[in-house]
Amino acid sequence: MSYLVLARKARPQTFDEVVGQRPVVKTLQNSLMRDRVAHAILFSGVRGVGKTTLARIMAKAINCEKGPAENPCNICESCRTITAGSSLDLYEIDGASNRGIQEIRELKEKIRFLPTSSKFRIIIIDEVHMLTTEAFNALLKTLEEPPAHVYFMFATTELHKIPITILSRCQRYELKRVVPVELSRHLQNLAQAEGVQIEQGALDLIVREADGSVRDGLSLLDQVFSFGEKNISMADVVQVLGLVSREVILKLTRALLEHDSVVAFQSLEETFSYGMDLKRLTTDLLGCFRTLILCKIQGCDELLDISQSELTLFQDLAREYSLQTLHMQLTLLMQGVEQMRYSGQPRLALETTFLKVIESHEVTPVVTLLSRLDSLLAGNNTQNNGEMAAAEKGFVSGMVKKNTPVAPEVEGNAAAEPTSKPVLPPAQPVSPAIPPEPSDLGAVEMDEEEVECLEDVNEAPLVQSEECLDKQVPRVEPHQRNVRRDWMDFIAYVRERSVWMAQDLQRADSAREQGEELLLSYGDSANCTLLCKDENKKMITEYVLDFFQKDLSVRFVLPDQSCGETQEGQASPLKERHQLANDPLVLMTAEIFNGQIGDIRVGARFR
Numbered sequence: 341m342s343y344l345v346l347a348r349k350a351r352p353q354t355f356d357e358v359v360g361q362r363p364v365v366k367t368l369q370n371s372l373m374r375d376r377v378a379h380a381i382l383f384s385g386v387r388g389v390g391k392t393t394l395a396r397i398m399a400k401a402i403n404c405e406k407g408p409a410e411n412p413c414n415i416c417e418s419c420r421t422i423t424a425g426s427s428l429d430l431y432e433i434d435g436a437s438n439r440g441i442q443e444i445r446e447l448k449e450k451i452r453f454l455p456t457s458s459k460f461r462i463i464i465i466d467e468v469h470m471l472t473t474e475a476f477n478a479l480l481k482t483l484e485e486p487p488a489h490v491y492f493m494f495a496t497t498e499l500h501k502i503p504i505t506i507l508s509r510c511q512r513y514e515l516k517r518v519v520p521v522e523l524s525r526h527l528q529n530l531a532q533a534e535g536v537q538i539e540q541g542a543l544d545l546i547v548r549e550a551d552g553s554v555r556d557g558l559s560l561l562d563q564v565f566s567f568g569e570k571n572i573s574m575a576d577v578v579q580v581l582g583l584v585s586r587e588v589i590l591k592l593t594r595a596l597l598e599h600d601s602v603v604a605f606q607s608l609e610e611t612f613s614y615g616m617d618l619k620r621l622t623t624d625l626l627g628c629f630r631t632l633i634l635c636k637i638q639g640c641d642e643l644l645d646i647s648q649s650e651l652t653l654f655q656d657l658a659r660e661y662s663l664q665t666l667h668m669q670l671t672l673l674m675q676g677v678e679q680m681r682y683s684g685q686p687r688l689a690l691e692t693t694f695l696k697v698i699e700s701h702e703v704t705p706v707v708t709l710l711s712r713l714d715s716l717l718a719g720n721n722t723q724n725n726g727e728m729a730a731a732e733k734g735f736v737s738g739m740v741k742k743n744t745p746v747a748p749e750v751e752g753n754a755a756a757e758p759t760s761k762p763v764l765p766p767a768q769p770v771s772p773a774i775p776p777e778p779s780d781l782g783a784v785e786m787d788e789e790e791v792e793c794l795e796d797v798n799e800a801p802l803v804q805s806e807e808c809l810d811k812q813v814p815r816v817e818p819h820q821r822n823v824r825r826d827w828m829d830f831i832a833y834v835r836e837r838s839v840w841m842a843q844d845l846q847r848a849d850s851a852r853e854q855g856e857e858l859l860l861s862y863g864d865s866a867n868c869t870l871l872c873k874d875e876n877k878k879m880i881t882e883y884v885l886d887f888f889q890k891d892l893s894v895r896f897v898l899p900d901q902s903c904g905e906t907q908e909g910q911a912s913p914l915k916e917r918h919q920l921a922n923d924p925l926v927l928m929t930a931e932i933f934n935g936q937i938g939d940i941r942v943g944a945r946f947r
């Protein structure tokens with residue numbers, strides 16, 4: 341006794357028996373009823389969705405002696421011979437093994453003659469995309485003007501491989517994957533017909549495995565039937581088909597997400613005990629992560645073909661992790677699966693991948709990180725700003741207070757009103773957020789103790805500020821102006837007469853009185869190019885005379901000695917900036933963030 345597999349036994353013989361594909365079936369039936377069947381029809385779709393089945397039913401319906409009708413009668417001679425595969429007028433060709441031009445020429449030879457016993461000759465070419473270009477070309481003319489007694493039916497899984505010239509000459513039908521509900525119902529009916537009771541969970545597993553292909557579903561069902569039991573449970577299906585139970589896969593998924601290497605490796609071992617192959621396992625695992633990701637994306641859970649209970653389970657799990665984490669883990673797994681495929685030790689490769697996934701951490705979106713950083717900075721700023729402001733206050737206000745009482749015009753008032761406006765140069769950088777540069781402050785000549793104090797403020801404002809604040813309490817001597825003490829006021833005085841000159845003077849690193857000279861040190865000679873000119877120098881000398889009541893000759897101290905002499909013992913800010921700009925850490929940071937160095941601020945440094 342020969343056993344007929346389900347896929348053949350259950351092959352639909354009428355349109356009504358076809359599983360799914362309702363729109364295509366309807367269109368075909370309409371074309372039959374209206375006698376408007378195209379002479380070349382192309383069915384496309386994944387494996388096992390009914391392409392050749394539909395082609396055969398069409399062939400029967402076209403040739404049925406009782407036609408035209410919505411379905412072939414399956415009784416007449418023509419129908420019976422076609423069903424039995426003995427019809428002389430139906431040529432079924434496998435495109436994969438008859439792909440050359442010679443076969444097509446022979447075919448064309450055959451169709452020149454009228455049909456022997458039926459109304460039409462029908463050519464079915466399966467896997468038509470396998471034909472060579474020459475074979476396709478040989479078909480072109482025939483397809484364009486097919487003989488009235490010939491119908492072509494093509495089937496393909498790879499529509500994109502068919503030349504456009506062929507496509508344009510065919511009526512195309514795209515077959516969809518059969519939806520799980522429909523396939524499940526179909527398989528259940530078949531099982532009942534075979535007298536087998538099958539659990540819904542077991543059926544769901546088969547349907548999931550079949551992935552929308554009726555033939556695959558039937559083959560799997562066949563395999564389960566061969567198990568011999570009259571009552572098929574989920575465990576049977578898992579065992580027979582070498583599947584891993586859903587629970588184990590879920591346990592594994594959860595372990596990977598929870599960074600639990602023990603459970604992950606145990607689950608892996610468990611899947612092996614089921615005799616499941618690695619490829620299958622990874623496919624299921626990737627499927628789980630895909631499901632989680634789809635659960636995470638709003639509105640995408642409708643795309644999932646899973647039962648409601650499973651959906652709830654996945655949704656609950658997905659809620660615990662960010663989309664980024666799931667995405668990263670899926671990516672790692674996919675990379676691992678790819679490596680596993682080419683590895684001589686696939687299991688080891690998979691275990692390594694698991695470790696990688698487990699060791700990976702939660703991914704936080706950059707946006708969240710940035711906002712956290714912002715809030716952190718804001719929080720710290722209140723603290724830091726306070727500290728820094730205190731430090732700068734020690735520095736700036738010390739300077740200001742020292743200077744204010746001796747403003748030229750408001751000398752009398754200034755003593756009573758230390759912060760009176762005209763004294764404060766408007767460009768004075770007193771912003772608490774940006775630590776002031778020494779050069780910007782136009783640091784004045786100081787005695788050693790004060791210089792030390794100032795440096796300390798710059799370097800460690802938090803610790804030293806208060807001490808400095810105390811030391812910098814102004815020592816007011818209103819009647820004798822002093823370059824060191826009243827430099828800022830001098831700049832303000834100059835500003836009222838020449839704004840640019842005041843600005844350039846303010847850029848000096850230091851100004852000090854030495855004998856009969858006023859020494860102005862500049863780190864960058866570009867900052868005093870104009871000032872160096874004789875007429876300007878003369879002007880400054882006059883201002884100095886007016887303001888300080890002293891006849892001092894102005895001398896510029898420059899690093900390149902272009903119109904003065906090099907300042908000794910002090911690193912120039914320009915040099916410092918150059919060093920900072922070329923600092924390996926800075927360069928690396930710029931590279932990492934793909935940024936550029938826009939502004940260099942030399943300010944308070946923390947130890």
Ligand SMILES: [Zn+2]
Nearest residue numbers: 404413416419
């Ligand atoms: Zn018939």
